Amino acid sequence: MCLAIPAKIMKINGMIAEVDIGGNTKEINITLTPEAKIGDYVLVHAGFAIQVIDEKAAEEIFEAWEVAYESLQRQ
Amino acid sequence: MTKTGQDDVILLGHGSGGTLTNQLVKTVFQDAFGNPILNEMLDAAVLDVPKGRIAFTTDSFVVDPIFFPGGDIGKIAVCGTVNDLAVSGAEPLYLSAGFIIEEGFPLGDLRRIVHSMKEAAGTAGVRVVTGDTKVVGRGSADKIFISTTGVGLIPEGRQLSPRRMQPGDAVIVSGSLGEHGLAILAQREGLSFTTPVVSDCAPLQRLTRAILEAGGEGVRCMRDPTRGGLATTLNELAAQSGQGILVHEELLPLRREVVRACEMLGIDPIYLANEGRVIVVAAHDVADRVLEAMRGLPEGTGAVLIGEVIPDNPGLVLLETELGATRIITMLEGEPLPRIC
Amino acid sequence: MSHYKDNKGYARYLLDLIHKEADLPLTIMEVCGTHTVAIARSGLRELLPKCIRLLSGPGCPVCVTDDLDLDLVMALVREKGIILATFGDMMRVPGTQSSLLQEKSRGADVRVVYSPADALTLAAENPDSEVVFLGVGFETTVPTVAVTLEQAIRQGLKNFSVYSLHKLLPPVMKALLEDPDVKIDAFINPGHVCTILGSEPFRFIPEEYGKPCIVTGFEAADILEAVLIMLRQHKENRPAVEIQYRRAVRPEGNPVAVSFIEKYFEPATARWRGIGEVPDSGLALREEYAVYDAQRRFPLSITPGKRRKNCSCGEVLKGLKLPYECALFGKVCTPVKPVGPCMVSTEGSCAAYYRYGAQKAGVAH
Numbered sequence: 001m002c003l004a005i006p007a008k009i010m011k012i013n014g015m016i017a018e019v020d021i022g023g024n025t026k027e028i029n030i031t032l033t034p035e036a037k038i039g040d041y042v043l044v045h046a047g048f049a050i051q052v053i054d055e056k057a058a059e060e061i062f063e064a065w066e067v068a069y070e071s072l073q074r075q
Numbered sequence: 076m077t078k079t080g081q082d083d084v085i086l087l088g089h090g091s092g093g094t095l096t097n098q099l100v101k102t103v104f105q106d107a108f109g110n111p112i113l114n115e116m117l118d119a120a121v122l123d124v125p126k127g128r129i130a131f132t133t134d135s136f137v138v139d140p141i142f143f144p145g146g147d148i149g150k151i152a153v154c155g156t157v158n159d160l161a162v163s164g165a166e167p168l169y170l171s172a173g174f175i176i177e178e179g180f181p182l183g184d185l186r187r188i189v190h191s192m193k194e195a196a197g198t199a200g201v202r203v204v205t206g207d208t209k210v211v212g213r214g215s216a217d218k219i220f221i222s223t224t225g226v227g228l229i230p231e232g233r234q235l236s237p238r239r240m241q242p243g244d245a246v247i248v249s250g251s252l253g254e255h256g257l258a259i260l261a262q263r264e265g266l267s268f269t270t271p272v273v274s275d276c277a278p279l280q281r282l283t284r285a286i287l288e289a290g291g292e293g294v295r296c297m298r299d300p301t302r303g304g305l306a307t308t309l310n311e312l313a314a315q316s317g318q319g320i321l322v323h324e325e326l327l328p329l330r331r332e333v334v335r336a337c338e339m340l341g342i343d344p345i346y347l348a349n350e351g352r353v354i355v356v357a358a359h360d361v362a363d364r365v366l367e368a369m370r371g372l373p374e375g376t377g378a379v380l381i382g383e384v385i386p387d388n389p390g391l392v393l394l395e396t397e398l399g400a401t402r403i404i405t406m407l408e409g410e411p412l413p414r415i416c
Numbered sequence: 417m418s419h420y421k422d423n424k425g426y427a428r429y430l431l432d433l434i435h436k437e438a439d440l441p442l443t444i445m446e447v448c449g450t451h452t453v454a455i456a457r458s459g460l461r462e463l464l465p466k467c468i469r470l471l472s473g474p475g476c477p478v479c480v481t482d483d484l485d486l487d488l489v490m491a492l493v494r495e496k497g498i499i500l501a502t503f504g505d506m507m508r509v510p511g512t513q514s515s516l517l518q519e520k521s522r523g524a525d526v527r528v529v530y531s532p533a534d535a536l537t538l539a540a541e542n543p544d545s546e547v548v549f550l551g552v553g554f555e556t557t558v559p560t561v562a563v564t565l566e567q568a569i570r571q572g573l574k575n576f577s578v579y580s581l582h583k584l585l586p587p588v589m590k591a592l593l594e595d596p597d598v599k600i601d602a603f604i605n606p607g608h609v610c611t612i613l614g615s616e617p618f619r620f621i622p623e624e625y626g627k628p629c630i631v632t633g634f635e636a637a638d639i640l641e642a643v644l645i646m647l648r649q650h651k652e653n654r655p656a657v658e659i660q661y662r663r664a665v666r667p668e669g670n671p672v673a674v675s676f677i678e679k680y681f682e683p684a685t686a687r688w689r690g691i692g693e694v695p696d697s698g699l700a701l702r703e704e705y706a707v708y709d710a711q712r713r714f715p716l717s718i719t720p721g722k723r724r725k726n727c728s729c730g731e732v733l734k735g736l737k738l739p740y741e742c743a744l745f746g747k748v749c750t751p752v753k754p755v756g757p758c759m760v761s762t763e764g765s766c767a768a769y770y771r772y773g774a775q776k777a778g779v780a781h
Contacts, residue, residue, distance in 0.1 A: 002556035002608035003341045003415060003450055004664075022335025024261075026268035029533055031563045032673045043611060043664050044339070046415050046503075046553075047531025048560040051611045051670050053663050266530050340530075341504075397424050398431075398636055400459020405771055408751040412504030413530055415557065 004045035006053055009038050019044065085180040090210030099208060103186060107193040108172075108203040120204035122169060127231050130165035132156060133224040140262050141188070141218055145255070145274030148221055149188035151350055153195035154278045155301065156225040161280040162297040162353055164235040164287060165227030167199055172206040173222040178213045188219065199278035201225070233287070237316035237356070239295040242386040245362035246320060247355040249282060249369055250275065250377030251328040252305050256347025256411075257336055266340070266413060272332050277351030282374045286355055289368035293361030298354045303407040306345040308354055309392045310406045320392045321401075322382030341414035346407045356384065423637040430640035431463055437647055438465040443599060444646065445592075445735055447585065448606035449476030449764065450634055456768040458636040468643065471600065471735035472765035473592065474691060477552045477583055478505045479733065479757040479764045482687035484720045485581055486511035489550060491718045492579070492710070493524040499542060500579075501535035502550040504528045509760045512721025532564040539568070539576040548710045551580045556608045558582050558699060559673035562680040565708055579710035580699055583686055585609050586617045587697035593625045598734050602628040602646040604639065607661040612677075614669025615657045622655035633661035680705055689757050690730030729756035732765050739766040746770060 007019035007028070017030045019042065026044075030036050033049040042049035088095040105113065112120050134155050141148040153170065160167040172192065176185065196203055255274040260266060279299065287294055300308035305327075313320045329344055337344045351374060357365045362380060369375030385393070392404045446452055452472045455461060461470055474480050490511050493500045500516070507517045507528060520526040525545070529535050532549055539547035551561050561578060568576040585606060592598050605618060610631040621629040628649040632642035642660045649655055659665050677699070686698025701709040727749070728742035739745050739758065749755035751767050758764035 002448065002554060002606065003338075004556065004608045004611070005335070005338050006664075021268075021339055023330075023332035024268055024270040024272075024336045024339075026339070029531075029560075029563060031566075032559050032670060032676065034672060043608070045556055045608060046560045047533050048563065050556065050559065050608070050673060051664055051666075054666075396457070396459040398427055398458050398460070398463060400462040402456065402459050403771075405751075409508065412507055412528060414505040415503040415530070415553070 002045060004043045004050060006041050007044045007049075009036055009040050009042060012036070012038055017049065083182055085176050085178060085182060085185065085210055087178050087210050087212065090176070090208055096208065103182075103189055104172075104206055104208075107189045108196070108206075110202045110204065112202065112204040113206075120169070120171075122204065122226070125228050128229045130160050130163045130227040130229050131225070132159040132163070133222065134159065135220060135222045137217070137220050138259065139217065140259075141184070143262055143274055144258050146276035146350070147188055147191050148219060149191035150195045151276050152221040152223045153192050153199065153201070154276050154350055156223040157195075157199040157201060158279045158299045158350075158353075160225045160227035161278070161283040162299050163227070163229065164233045164283070164297070165229045166284075167201045167225055167227040167280050169204045169226045170196065170201050171224040172203050174206070174208045175216050175220040175222075176208065176210050177216045177218050178210055180218055185219070188221075195278055199280055235294065235296045237296045237312050240312070240316040240318050240356050240384050241295070241358070242318065242384050243359050244295055244356050244384040245359055245380055246309075246322060246382040246384065247357065247362065247366060247369070247378060248300075248305065248328065248381050249279075249353045249355070249375045250351070251330050251333070252300075252349060252352065253329065253333045253337070253344035253347030255350040256304065257333050257344070259348070260340065260342075260413070261336070268336065268339075270332055270336055272330060272336075275349055275351035277374050279351065279353050279374060282353060282369060282372055285368045285372055285375070286353070286365055290355075290357045290361040290365040293358035294365065295356040295358065297356075300349045300352055300354055302348050304344070304346040304348055305354070306343070306392070306404045307406045309404065312354070312356065313390050313392050316384070317389050319385040319388035319390070320382060321385045321395060322392070322404075323395045324397050326379060326381045328377055328379050328381075342411045345404065346411050359383075423635065427637040427640055430637060430644055434468070434640065434644055434647060435465050437644070437651070438467055440651065441467045441469070442647060442650055443469045443471060443601045443735070444604060444643065445471045445473040445600045445602075446604040447473045447589065448604070448609070449479065450608070451604055451606070451632065451639065452476075452765055452768045454634050454636065455639060456771070460636060460639060464643070468647075472732070472768070473735060474588055474688065474733045476757075476764055477554055477557070478509055478760060479729070480583060480688045480691065481506075481509060481552055481581055481757065482689045483510065483512045483723060485687055487513065487718065487721050488716060489579065490514055490516070490519055491716045492548065492714055493519050493526060495714065497545050498714075499525045499527060499538060499545045499547045500550055501527045501529045501538055501547060503530075503552065506550060506552055508754065509757060510754060512723060532561045533567075536564050536568055536571075536573065536576060539573050540571070543575060545575065546714075547576050548714075549576070549578050551578045551582050553582055554585050554606070554609050555612045555677065558681065559612060559670075559676045562676035565680050565705065566676075568708065577708050577710040577713050578701060580681065580701055581686075582681070582699040583688065584683065584697050584699065586613075586620075588688060588691065588694050589618070589621065591691065591694045591697070592734060593621070593627070595734060597736055600627065600735060601650055602655075603630070604642055605629050605631040605657075607631060607633050607665060610659070610661070610665045610669065612670050612673045614665070615659055615667050616669075618657050622657060626655050628655045629657045631657070631659040631661050631665050633664065690733045724755055727756040729758045729766075732756075732758050739769040742766070
């Protein structure tokens with residue numbers, strides 16, 4: 001269950017943030033992620049941010065995937 | 076019309092058949108659609124029947140919201156019927172337009188809708204030759220419903236039918252998918268989000284003409300993937316042809332904004348409606364020529380090959396996933412409801 | 417974040433590794449319906465080695481909403497002056513007699529919302545009606561309802577209430593593990609439930625039951641990574657909770673969200689369709705918020721209807737049967753006319769099997 005998608009915070013006004021979802025914009029509630037800042041990626045579920053996504057972890061995973069893929073290409 | 080401000084909204088009297096009706100017809104409908112046949116104002120339009128076969132189709136339009144990015148109910152009422160004629164291989168000639176209007180509907184909105192119809196009909200080269208207006212009490216209809224019926228001419232010798240589909244035929248789509256459906260969803264109460272995606276609503280008779288000129292007899296059939304989207308239309312083609320269809324996920328033309336908004340709503344974009352796209356099934360050896368002709372027109376710049384007719388799995392639509400597995404795509408079941416879980 | 421999409425090559429690489437390393441039968445349950453759909457959409461079942469069996473567990477709160485509970489909801493929406501706001505998934509779910517979609521066509525005022533916050537807007541716009549938000553969902557969704565409730569209280573909205581049918585996952589996973597019929601070797605853990613709860617509440621699974629339990633993301637490559645991790649854990653006999661979905665899940669979860677749940681709700685016994693009553697696996701509003709609790713506010717006494725016969729949703733949810741092994745599947749029970757909850761939700765196991773033709777892939781297994 002629980003559809004949730006990453007979105008980038010563009011503006012914050014109190015507990016409401018405007019986020020970019022792949023070129024679309026939507027207003028969401030950020031009460032559950034008080035640490036969220038403009039520029040952060042958050043996970044959005046039912047119109048609420050439920051977690052700030054760890055950009056660094058995301059990048060590390062992406063790099064690991066890249067490396068794995070490259071090594072596969074060389075095989 | 077009187078000058079007491081009554082001309083701001085539609086009254087029950089505008090549908091009574093009396094003076095108000097006459098005024099409405101003259102100042103709104105005839106003013107926009109005026110042509111020698113309509114202007115006769117007879118009980119029936121009297122038409123010359125050209126040589127060939129007649130294509131005849133009807134559709135009703137109840138889209139909500141009535142105005143949306145990329146169009147309105149008037150534009151869609153003309154394009155929808157014109158496109159049904161065009162994909163049947165017909166040259167659209169005549170339209171009828173029936174209006175059911177809720178009492179109190181703003182006259183300005185009606186003018187705007189009728190103006191869109193005029194423009195779309197002009198682009199499509201069809202004439203509105205007969206019409207009707209009814210007004211119902213508040214609450215008996217939601218704002219405005221439009222019904223259009225179209226007549227087109229199929230030149231002699233032209234045969235388009237899914238029954239002509241054969242294994243190896245190419246399946247082509249004229250542009251990116253799901254944009255009309257998404258533009259409408261974005262306006263829906265409770266879902267509101269802002270998207271740069273606008274409805275693809277457009278008349279297609281110029282594109283279908285180009286396809287038929289380029290592909291000739293190699294064009295097996297065409298369809299416009301409206302309600303139920305690509306998935307539903309491909310299923311209809313598979314069922315009617317008794318052939319299998321294989322499409323490749325990687326080749327499906329989808330805008331990033333459509334994909335991401337669909338992820339948010341839990342909807343599959345291949346089930347979203349299109350109002351300005353055509354699916355072409357064409358023999359393998361004319362596919363490139365057809366694609367080139369399509370890409371030469373603004374309404375076909377995004378044309379791509381998405382799959383082929385296959386000898387096995389008759390009546391089924393298969394999708395090859397990006398990872399190389401295959402799965403069956405079924406028709407749309409019920410209305411696509413946004414989900415959360 | 418679109419780069420997670422561009423990992424076809426990596427997914428193929430993982431598949432290669434899994435094929436090389438998988439030599440023992442392994443039955444894996446994905447607890448989350450979103451995983452069920454992701455697996456079906458990417459066709460993973462067909463691509464994995466034959467010895468790896470993927471089962472769809474009780475992962476969709478729509479699926480597990482009990483028909484008797486829904487009968488009560490239907491009775492409520494027939495009352496005058498009630499506006500029921502709910503997620504789109506709930507509309508087609510049948511009680512024993514009808515669904516919200518059917519009730520709506522008969523005149524009930526039922527609105528589909530994307531967010532609980534939209535239900536609050538409805539309450540503000542309709543001061544003369546009672547707006548009831550039908551709370552379904554697991555730990556992921558409950559905090560959003562709790563925040564909405566807090567706003568209702570702050571705004572002094574008196575015509576808003578919550579009908580809580582929320583459910584909790586760890587207790588039902590425990591109940592499944594206690595069932596002697598259920599044979600599961602490892603769990604693909606629900607990524608977004610763990611976004612809220614973290615990994616700690618699932619430690620009992622490896623520690624008490626010896627099963628690997630991998631918190632997993634929703635891309636094909638995420639799921640394949642998780643399968644590889646549990647394959648290795650299983651072979652080396654060192655079961656543990658491991659977070660594969662690191663970009664969105666921290667070990668401690670989201671403590672703010674958890675505190676919101678605890679402030680407004682308390683555990684209660686819940687009915688799960690096909691599974692039965694499970695103690696402390698649901699959430700009820702706390703006593704001090706009784707006035708916002710639709711169940712307390714609108715007491716209804718109705719005779720519950722009769723449950724349908726021959727529906728195998730219970731066994732499907734427990735992983736004892738695959739959807740197409742049910743006598744009703746694809747014949748009496750289809751997405752157009754669903755009998756059981758697993759066919760109703762687009763993420764339900766049966767609907768996913770039906771829609772993506774996994775029946776074929778399943779037979780191939």
